[in-house]
Amino acid sequence: MKEAEDIYKAAQAQLNAYVQAHEMRRSQVRNMVLEQICRLPQPFTAAQLEEVCKAERISTGTVYNVLHVLIEASLVRPYDRGIGQTVTEYELVTEVSRSHMQIICRKCGRRTFIYDKALQRLVMERPYSNFNIQNYTLVVYGECKICRRLAVKRK
Ligand SMILES: [Zn+2]
Structure with missing residues (x-):
């Protein structure tokens, strides 16, 4: 998905800036977790993230550590669904x-949040002059x- 790649690029740039500013070591696995978050439907739960990361052989401990760093970096924030919320959900925040x-x-x-493929096609494929x-x-x-x-x- 082209869109997920663009989002990942923007998120990664934001994370790199945070890592540099805080003199942290760059980590491949941190980027891998971030990439999984970019591909997940938003908002997502820690359990959902854990599951997709498991397929990439990323341990649960690492997933939670990275999630903590991403929250500190303001790349991910707890999502407030209002009434009826029973588990903590998170959402990705990028430009x-x-x-x-x-x-x-x-x-x-x-x-x-609703991800509607038919609606997406309708909006994205509509030709607006002078606008991409x-x-x-x-x-x-x-x-x-x-x-x-x-x-x-x-x-
Ligand atoms: Zn209501």
């Missing part, structure tokens, strides 16, 4: 983000299932 749609509940602020699309974020507002249910109960 380039993966194209996605976010649906946000106006009442409780609950945010959900790199990625997009589509934000859709409405009312979530929980809030709607609560509203019905109140009536």
Whole structure:
């Protein structure tokens, strides 16, 4: 996926700057974990990251160490889903983000990421003159299932 590569390049540049500024040693495995994060749908859980890293023979301890460094470097941040969140989720923060749609509940602020291939094709393949699309974020507002249910109960 071309987009994931662009995101990884941007994230890696950000990580390298952090590593240099903090006089840390560069690490191949740190870049490998970062690459896996760039490929994961966002937000992701530590368990999801662990699973994809396991396939790359990266140990659980290393995954958590790297995740900690990435949070310190402001490349990854805990993701706040609002109500109904049971496990800690994380999201990648780079200048380039993966194209996605976010649906946000106006009442409780609950945010959900949606990766819709058909929508992506529609937006990315649309010819806009004098403009080369790199990625997009589509934000859709409405009312979530929980809030709607609560509203019905109140009536
Ligand atoms: Zn809601």
